[in-house]
Amino acid sequence: MAQENVNVVARIRPLSNETNDETCIKIDPVSSVITLTTNEKQFHMDKIFEQNAPQEEIFEYIQPIIAAVINGIHGTIFAYGQTGSGKTHTMIGSDENHGIIPRSIEMIFIALNEQSKNRKDNFKFKISCTVLQIYCEKTYDLLNGNEKIEIHSRDILKNAKEVEVKSSNECMKILKCGLEKRKVSGTLMNETSSRSHAILTLTLKTEYFKENKKHERISRLNMVDLAGSENRNHTNNNKTQNFEGANINKSLSTLGQVIREIINPFPNQVISYRSSKLTMILRDSLGGNSKTTVIVNIHSNSKYATETKSTLNFAVNVKNVKNTAILQEFITSKETLTLKAEVQRLGGEIDKLKTELGKEKEINQTVVEKVVQLQRIVDEKDNKINTLENETFELEEDKNKLELELKKANEKQKKCEVEIAEMKQMINGLQNENKQMKEKVQALEIINGQMKNQRDADDNYEQFNIDSDCISGDINCGDENEVPVPTDESVPSGKESDSKEKEMPVPMQASPGSTTNQSNIMNVKNYRLGTEYIHGSWVKHLYIFDSDDKTMCYIYTKGSKNYFVCNKCKQINKGKQTAQTVSATIASNENGEECVKLGEIEHVCQRQKFPQTIIYKPDYKLNKEKYGNKVDWRLHVFDSNDKKLYYNYKLCYGDKTFQCFSCKRKNFFVIAHLTTDENGKECCVLSAQKHQCKIQKL
Numbered sequence: 001m002a003q004e005n006v007n008v009v010a011r012i013r014p015l016s017n018e019t020n021d022e023t024c025i026k027i028d029p030v031s032s033v034i035t036l037t038t039n040e041k042q043f044h045m046d047k048i049f050e051q052n053a054p055q056e057e058i059f060e061y062i063q064p065i066i067a068a069v070i071n072g073i074h075g076t077i078f079a080y081g082q083t084g085s086g087k088t089h090t091m092i093g094s095d096e097n098h099g100i101i102p103r104s105i106e107m108i109f110i111a112l113n114e115q116s117k118n119r120k121d122n123f124k125f126k127i128s129c130t131v132l133q134i135y136c137e138k139t140y141d142l143l144n145g146n147e148k149i150e151i152h153s154r155d156i157l158k159n160a161k162e163v164e165v166k167s168s169n170e171c172m173k174i175l176k177c178g179l180e181k182r183k184v185s186g187t188l189m190n191e192t193s194s195r196s197h198a199i200l201t202l203t204l205k206t207e208y209f210k211e212n213k214k215h216e217r218i219s220r221l222n223m224v225d226l227a228g229s230e231n232r233n234h235t236n237n238n239k240t241q242n243f244e245g246a247n248i249n250k251s252l253s254t255l256g257q258v259i260r261e262i263i264n265p266f267p268n269q270v271i272s273y274r275s276s277k278l279t280m281i282l283r284d285s286l287g288g289n290s291k292t293t294v295i296v297n298i299h300s301n302s303k304y305a306t307e308t309k310s311t312l313n314f315a316v317n318v319k320n321v322k323n324t325a326i327l328q329e330f331i332t333s334k335e336t337l338t339l340k341a342e343v344q345r346l347g348g349e350i351d352k353l354k355t356e357l358g359k360e361k362e363i364n365q366t367v368v369e370k371v372v373q374l375q376r377i378v379d380e381k382d383n384k385i386n387t388l389e390n391e392t393f394e395l396e397e398d399k400n401k402l403e404l405e406l407k408k409a410n411e412k413q414k415k416c417e418v419e420i421a422e423m424k425q426m427i428n429g430l431q432n433e434n435k436q437m438k439e440k441v442q443a444l445e446i447i448n449g450q451m452k453n454q455r456d457a458d459d460n461y462e463q464f465n466i467d468s469d470c471i472s473g474d475i476n477c478g479d480e481n482e483v484p485v486p487t488d489e490s491v492p493s494g495k496e497s498d499s500k501e502k503e504m505p506v507p508m509q510a511s512p513g514s515t516t517n518q519s520n521i522m523n524v525k526n527y528r529l530g531t532e533y534i535h536g537s538w539v540k541h542l543y544i545f546d547s548d549d550k551t552m553c554y555i556y557t558k559g560s561k562n563y564f565v566c567n568k569c570k571q572i573n574k575g576k577q578t579a580q581t582v583s584a585t586i587a588s589n590e591n592g593e594e595c596v597k598l599g600e601i602e603h604v605c606q607r608q609k610f611p612q613t614i615i616y617k618p619d620y621k622l623n624k625e626k627y628g629n630k631v632d633w634r635l636h637v638f639d640s641n642d643k644k645l646y647y648n649y650k651l652c653y654g655d656k657t658f659q660c661f662s663c664k665r666k667n668f669f670v671i672a673h674l675t676t677d678e679n680g681k682e683c684c685v686l687s688a689q690k691h692q693c694k695i696q697k698l
């Protein structure tokens with residue numbers, strides 16, 4: 001890879017029709033030397049095209065570069081010179097007189113099409129173009145709506161729009177279209193002065209197969225029409241044009257500086273390509289991988305001698321720049337190609353999958369959004385449920401409170417009902433007591449009447465003898481015929497018998513059980529005449545009471561005549577004649593008062609409790625109760641005060657005799673009878689025996 005210098009061509013434009021039309025240079029076309037007449041300084045060129053040199057001649061000279069590009073080597077052609085010196089004329093020309101660019105394009109298409117047609121190595125080519133302009137140090141893409149772009153330091157055209165072109169005409173159309181947007185304005189020096197640097201780049205991609213290997217060549221041809229340097233003394237520009245001119249000069253000055261650095265580098269010099277956009281773009285063209293031809297356009301009027309000198313200095317400098325143009329060919333084996341194709345196919349599949357993944361992502365996104373939406377709804381429902389639960393909880397608390405209050409109220413009501421029931425019972429009890437008291441009063445009145453009658457009857461009192469047969473008899477077995485059944489006249493009411501001990505008449509004089517031989521005469525309050533229900537009949541009795549504790553002392557049963565026999569003694573002394581004198585008689589004393597006269601025989605039998613109790617409804621209750629499969633009659637006797645169950649009797653001995661359920665085994669005689677008293681009133685007569693079993697609750 002040999003280095004070669006940048007090829008520098010000078011093109012002298014025809015003199016303008018200005019007053020001073022003398023030239024400031026002398027040309028030696030053979031030695032390609034230009035001499036400045038002002039100082040006789042010589043400038044060596046590679047080629048000099050004089051004023052009348054036609055466009056074809058210029059193009060013919062630069063053709064080798066175009067050919068190199070066609071063959072895979074980068075090439076650059078750019079025109080440098082003062083404003084109005086013929087740069088655009090040289091590079092682009094006119095429709096009638098094409099410059100280098102259209103001719104190069106035409107040549108490239110002709111050559112490649114010909115190769116494509118004639119070669120047998122499967123030759124193919126592809127051409128694309130970009131058109132940029134640098135205006136006031138900013139880069140614009142003329143094929144993309146003159147959009148401003150940034151130059152990429154490594155891949156210059158990375159951000160530029162690259163348009164594939166199939167023919168030279170198409171390419172020229174696109175080129176023209178782009179260049180129409182180029183910044184151009186009329187100046188004193190040039191009616192159509194370019195105010196920007198225009199860079200057209202053609203990228204050629206060719207390929208062919210040789211020995212089963214693919215040969216790919218990628219080369220670029222940069223064709224640059226620079227904006228012209230300006231001398232203010234000659235331009236008479238407006239403010240904008242002056243500003244543009246200053247920028248152009250600065251840019252060209254940087255180009256000159258970079259060239260000087262390339263040809264005269266300091267040790268470890270870093271070439272300042274990055275100092276301007278133009279030098280960045282021309283980096284490969286100056287000191288890099290490119291064949292480069294610089295056309296310096298010279299306006300040779302002596303008036304522009306300074307500009308010409310500057311241009312010639314630039315030409316001399318750039319001529320010293322060395323480039324190393326390398327063939328841009330890439331050879332690929334068949335296997336690599338297969339692999340590349342596979343990679344490409346896989347890349348396609350990856351793209352496809354990416355697209356599908358994108359869709360799936362979209363779907364997932366939608367699902368996620370829906371899930372989020374549903375979650376939001378669930379959260380809202382949860383909140384509502386929580387609120388309702390709280391309300392339910394509060395309502396339940398209220399309900400519990402109310403139930404508690406209701407329960408208390410019910411209990412209070414029950415208590416009140418119980419109290420009312422108790423009050424009613426109490427009232428009933430009191431009413432019963434009242435009734436009983438009334439009955440008692442009535443009975444006492446009857447007794448009083450009877451006593452009065454008795455007193456009258458006993459006025460002719462006669463002494464009696466006790467019937468021994470009667471005494472020896474058993475009350476349970478045989479004397480019932482002899483015992484007179486109580487009558488209305490002789491028997492006090494059952495209620496009287498039911499009287500409690502505290503209500504019993506209190507003895508006034510002699511104590512029962514006295515051992516004196518004298519007959520004991522007792523006042524009326526110490527005895528009472530009554531009846532006792534024995535074995536289905538009422539037996540007349542005489543009760544004699546203790547004076548101290550008011551309990552009954554002795555009980556006498558009506559004898560056969562007008563006297564009474566001690567019922568107890570009769571049993572104790574069964575079969576003995578000693579009991580015959582234990583008798584009592586109702587009589588009158590010497591004062592005419594009713595009294596009881598006891599027999600003279602010592603009375604030794606034990607004292608007895610009041611023998612029986614007569615109870616009226618509702619102090620007892622007859623119930624039909626079921627015990628297992630049996631139906632049984634029960635008699636419940638109640639306390640007269642609180643109506644609690646007193647004793648529980650079970651039916652036995654016929655349909656009207658009941659035996660205590662609790663003490664029936666202990667005491668055979670604890671029985672009750674349902675009967676009528678001597679007044680025909682329904683009543684219950686409790687056993688004469690002492691009832692010792694426990695009082696039961698109902």
Ligand SMILES: Nc1ncnc2c1ncn2[C@@H]1O[C@H](COP(=O)(O)OP(=O)(O)OP(=O)(O)O)[C@@H](O)[C@H]1O
Binds near residue numbers: 088090193195226
């Ligand atoms: N060799 C030439 N033969 C005939 N006419 C020429 C030649 N060179 C330049 N001209 C004419 O001179 C005028 C200015 O030329 P041109 O626009 O190419 O200059 P320029 O260097 O591009 O100027 P600027 O830098 O201001 O754009 C044009 O009218 C052009 O036709």
